[in-house]
Amino acid sequence: MGLSTHVLDTMHGTPAAGMAVALYATDADGALPRLLRRIVLNADGRNPDGPVLDSASFHRGTYRLCFSVADYFRARGVALPEPPFLDVVTLDFGVADPDQHYHVPLLVSPWSYATYRGS
Template identity: 75%
Template sequence: MGLSTHVLDTMHGCPAAGMAVSLFATGAGEPRLIKRVVLNADGRNPDGPLLATGELSAGTYRLVFEVADYFRSRQVALPQPPFLDRVALDFGVADPQAHYHVPLLVSPWSYATYRGS
């Protein structure tokens, strides 16, 4: 299955459709952009996994979620600067044959994540 993500907007109680997400490899030197996607109506990458099993390597990665832009697009009045602008999650992949699912539950004021299934 590779690497996937799913974002739920806990302020509105729905998937974060339209949120931009960037995936970076962070293992050596400067972070390297691998992929940038905009989440579909279900809050997921419309093309399936961010990286398929054969594309995923052991190492460290970063997902960057464009939280403030998403909430502004939903007409949420945010302070300037917003409390959360971008949420960056750094994580490691030890077994590239396993499925790594990185969900994000987010509001303009808080977020939570975990390794999903």
Template identity: 75%
Template sequence: MGLSTHVLDTMHGTPAAAMQVALYATHGDAATLLKRVTLNADGRNPDGPLLDDASLKAGTYRLAFEVAAYFRARGVQLPEPPFLNEVHLDFGIAHGGQHYHVPLLVSPWSYSTYRGS
């Protein structure tokens, strides 16, 4: 189970294939990079969960999604600076033994997230 993410491009109505995502463990203002991935054609980590059950510990984390770079690579003309450059989602894991899924629905101008299943 562990921690997973899935990104959908709401501008094009497709998964956000090739978007770069970084996962950090956070402690106050400090952030430690745990993993950097490039999403597959389904908008997911090609290697499965970002963290498996054994690695997912209670604590605080951040997912950083490179939104502007993704849309520019898709040929979208963005202003400079872009409205959304990187989307950072800071979230907490209360119980390491549970599955946490953090999806992102994103366009160049908006995003939403929730705890998925």
């Protein structure tokens, strides 16, 4: 079923169109996180190509999603302090059953964020 994400900009009340997101695998013993994919979110705040990882590429283990929050808000014309309060929001999560769908949404503003395992 794979992995998906969706980002909502709670400051503007819109999907976070144009936000850059990177996905890493983090479960190798002692190894550095391994970049799996970089995407830019579409007008709906989602990956334009569907799942971030499809079922065939999705495995049991740990992953990291990195959301380029400060760059996104700067591109929207929001004046941020230097350094910004939130720059890159990093979410580490585990996948126990890759046969299930994992949806990792992010609700974000320049000052706060929330996430959960969605459906």
